[in-house]
Amino acid sequence: SLQESVQEILNQQMAVEAHSSALYLSMSAWCYAQGLRGTGEFFRKQADEEREHMMKIFNYITHAGGLAVSPETSNIERNFTDLRSILVMSLEQEIQITENFNKMTEHCQKARDYQTARFLQWYLDEQYEEEKQARRCIEIFDQMNSKDAIFDIDREIHDLKKKD
Numbered sequence: 215s216l217q218e219s220v221q222e223i224l225n226q227q228m229a230v231e232a233h234s235s236a237l238y239l240s241m242s243a244w245c246y247a248q249g250l251r252g253t254g255e256f257f258r259k260q261a262d263e264e265r266e267h268m269m270k271i272f273n274y275i276t277h278a279g280g281l282a283v284s285p286e287t288s289n290i291e292r293n294f295t296d297l298r299s300i301l302v303m304s305l306e307q308e309i310q311i312t313e314n315f316n317k318m319t320e321h322c323q324k325a326r327d328y329q330t331a332r333f334l335q336w337y338l339d340e341q342y343e344e345e346k347q348a349r350r351c352i353e354i355f356d357q358m359n360s361k362d363a364i365f366d367i368d369r370e371i372h373d374l375k376k377k378d
Protein backbone atom coordinates (compact mmCIF):
# COMPACT_ATOMS: atom_id res chain seq x y z
CA SER A 215 0.00 0.00 0.00
CA LEU A 216 0.96 3.64 -0.30
CA GLN A 217 3.55 5.25 1.93
CA GLU A 218 2.16 8.03 4.09
CA SER A 219 4.27 10.75 2.43
CA VAL A 220 3.32 9.60 -1.07
CA GLN A 221 -0.37 9.58 -0.17
CA GLU A 222 0.04 13.10 1.19
CA ILE A 223 1.60 14.58 -1.95
CA LEU A 224 -1.01 12.84 -4.12
CA ASN A 225 -3.78 14.35 -2.02
CA GLN A 226 -2.15 17.77 -2.26
CA GLN A 227 -2.07 17.43 -6.03
CA MET A 228 -5.74 16.43 -6.07
CA ALA A 229 -6.44 19.80 -4.47
CA VAL A 230 -4.29 21.57 -7.08
CA GLU A 231 -6.22 19.88 -9.90
CA ALA A 232 -9.52 20.83 -8.27
CA HIS A 233 -8.37 24.44 -8.00
CA SER A 234 -7.18 24.37 -11.58
CA SER A 235 -10.56 23.06 -12.74
CA ALA A 236 -12.41 25.77 -10.82
CA LEU A 237 -10.12 28.49 -12.15
CA TYR A 238 -10.62 27.35 -15.75
CA LEU A 239 -14.36 27.34 -15.21
CA SER A 240 -14.12 30.90 -13.93
CA MET A 241 -12.11 31.90 -17.02
CA SER A 242 -14.74 30.17 -19.16
CA ALA A 243 -17.53 32.15 -17.51
CA TRP A 244 -15.68 35.42 -18.09
CA CYS A 245 -15.11 34.61 -21.78
CA TYR A 246 -18.77 33.68 -22.34
CA ALA A 247 -19.83 36.90 -20.63
CA GLN A 248 -17.68 38.86 -23.12
CA GLY A 249 -19.34 37.06 -26.01
CA LEU A 250 -16.21 34.99 -26.63
CA ARG A 251 -17.97 31.67 -27.02
CA GLY A 252 -15.11 29.78 -28.64
CA THR A 253 -12.70 30.56 -25.82
CA GLY A 254 -15.48 30.05 -23.30
CA GLU A 255 -15.95 26.52 -24.61
CA PHE A 256 -12.19 25.93 -24.76
CA PHE A 257 -11.82 26.74 -21.06
CA ARG A 258 -14.96 24.82 -20.12
CA LYS A 259 -13.43 21.71 -21.70
CA GLN A 260 -10.16 22.49 -19.96
CA ALA A 261 -12.05 22.63 -16.64
CA ASP A 262 -13.49 19.16 -17.37
CA GLU A 263 -10.04 17.80 -18.17
CA GLU A 264 -8.62 19.11 -14.90
CA ARG A 265 -11.40 17.38 -13.01
CA GLU A 266 -10.53 14.17 -14.83
CA HIS A 267 -6.91 14.64 -13.75
CA MET A 268 -8.12 14.97 -10.20
CA MET A 269 -10.27 11.84 -10.44
CA LYS A 270 -7.42 9.85 -11.90
CA ILE A 271 -5.42 10.54 -8.73
CA PHE A 272 -8.49 9.79 -6.61
CA ASN A 273 -8.80 6.38 -8.28
CA TYR A 274 -5.10 5.68 -7.93
CA ILE A 275 -5.05 6.39 -4.19
CA THR A 276 -8.27 4.49 -3.61
CA HIS A 277 -7.24 1.40 -5.55
CA ALA A 278 -3.88 1.37 -3.79
CA GLY A 279 -5.76 1.00 -0.51
CA GLY A 280 -5.19 4.59 0.58
CA LEU A 281 -7.52 7.37 1.66
CA ALA A 282 -8.20 10.14 -0.85
CA VAL A 283 -9.26 13.53 0.47
CA SER A 284 -12.04 15.37 -1.34
CA PRO A 285 -10.57 18.86 -1.76
CA GLU A 286 -12.07 22.24 -0.99
CA THR A 287 -11.64 25.02 -3.48
CA SER A 288 -11.49 28.67 -2.53
CA ASN A 289 -9.92 31.93 -3.73
CA ILE A 290 -10.98 31.43 -7.31
CA GLU A 291 -10.08 34.48 -9.39
CA ARG A 292 -13.10 36.06 -11.04
CA ASN A 293 -11.94 39.48 -12.10
CA PHE A 294 -9.93 39.25 -15.27
CA THR A 295 -8.75 42.26 -17.24
CA ASP A 296 -8.62 40.92 -20.76
CA LEU A 297 -8.29 37.77 -22.80
CA ARG A 298 -4.50 37.95 -23.11
CA SER A 299 -4.01 38.10 -19.34
CA ILE A 300 -6.18 34.96 -19.01
CA LEU A 301 -4.08 33.13 -21.59
CA VAL A 302 -0.86 34.12 -19.80
CA MET A 303 -2.31 33.07 -16.45
CA SER A 304 -3.24 29.70 -17.95
CA LEU A 305 0.29 29.09 -19.26
CA GLU A 306 1.84 30.10 -15.93
CA GLN A 307 -0.48 27.76 -14.10
CA GLU A 308 0.43 24.83 -16.35
CA ILE A 309 4.15 25.50 -15.93
CA GLN A 310 3.65 25.49 -12.16
CA ILE A 311 1.74 22.20 -12.33
CA THR A 312 4.50 20.60 -14.41
CA GLU A 313 6.95 21.63 -11.72
CA ASN A 314 4.72 19.94 -9.12
CA PHE A 315 4.85 16.68 -11.07
CA ASN A 316 8.62 16.92 -11.43
CA LYS A 317 8.97 17.30 -7.66
CA MET A 318 6.47 14.52 -6.96
CA THR A 319 8.29 12.15 -9.30
CA GLU A 320 11.56 12.93 -7.57
CA HIS A 321 9.94 12.31 -4.19
CA CYS A 322 8.61 8.92 -5.32
CA GLN A 323 11.97 7.88 -6.71
CA LYS A 324 13.71 8.79 -3.46
CA ALA A 325 11.06 6.85 -1.54
CA ARG A 326 11.62 3.93 -3.96
CA ASP A 327 7.94 3.98 -4.92
CA TYR A 328 8.53 3.30 -8.61
CA GLN A 329 4.91 2.38 -9.25
CA THR A 330 3.68 5.83 -8.32
CA ALA A 331 6.59 7.43 -10.17
CA ARG A 332 5.41 5.55 -13.23
CA PHE A 333 1.81 6.59 -12.66
CA LEU A 334 2.99 10.20 -12.60
CA GLN A 335 4.67 9.81 -15.97
CA TRP A 336 1.23 10.10 -17.59
CA TYR A 337 0.86 13.57 -16.07
CA LEU A 338 4.25 14.69 -17.32
CA ASP A 339 3.25 13.71 -20.86
CA GLU A 340 -0.08 15.45 -20.43
CA GLN A 341 1.60 18.61 -19.13
CA TYR A 342 3.81 18.72 -22.19
CA GLU A 343 0.66 18.86 -24.34
CA GLU A 344 -1.07 21.38 -22.11
CA GLU A 345 1.87 23.76 -22.03
CA LYS A 346 2.14 23.47 -25.79
CA GLN A 347 -1.53 24.37 -26.18
CA ALA A 348 -1.38 27.26 -23.72
CA ARG A 349 1.68 28.67 -25.48
CA ARG A 350 -0.12 28.34 -28.82
CA CYS A 351 -3.06 30.34 -27.49
CA ILE A 352 -0.78 33.27 -26.68
CA GLU A 353 0.87 32.99 -30.11
CA ILE A 354 -2.51 33.06 -31.82
CA PHE A 355 -3.48 36.11 -29.81
CA ASP A 356 -0.26 37.97 -30.54
CA GLN A 357 -0.14 37.09 -34.23
CA MET A 358 -3.73 38.04 -34.90
CA ASN A 359 -4.36 40.79 -32.44
CA SER A 360 -6.20 43.81 -33.69
CA LYS A 361 -9.56 45.14 -32.66
CA ASP A 362 -11.26 43.50 -35.63
CA ALA A 363 -9.63 40.14 -35.10
CA ILE A 364 -10.83 39.25 -31.60
CA PHE A 365 -13.57 36.94 -32.92
CA ASP A 366 -11.10 35.23 -35.25
CA ILE A 367 -8.84 34.66 -32.25
CA ASP A 368 -11.84 33.30 -30.39
CA ARG A 369 -12.51 30.80 -33.18
CA GLU A 370 -8.86 29.74 -33.55
CA ILE A 371 -8.58 29.01 -29.82
CA HIS A 372 -11.85 27.10 -29.94
CA ASP A 373 -10.52 24.93 -32.77
CA LEU A 374 -7.38 23.95 -30.82
CA LYS A 375 -9.48 21.41 -28.92
CA LYS A 376 -10.34 19.72 -32.24
CA LYS A 377 -6.80 19.49 -33.62
CA ASP A 378 -3.92 17.77 -31.77
Ligand code: OFO
Binds near residue numbers: 231263337341
Ligand atom coordinates in the same frame (compact mmCIF):
# COMPACT_ATOMS: atom_id res chain seq x y z
FE1 OFO B 1 -3.25 20.95 -16.67
O1 OFO B 1 -3.02 20.27 -15.01
FE2 OFO B 1 -3.97 18.86 -14.61
O2 OFO B 1 -2.55 17.84 -14.46
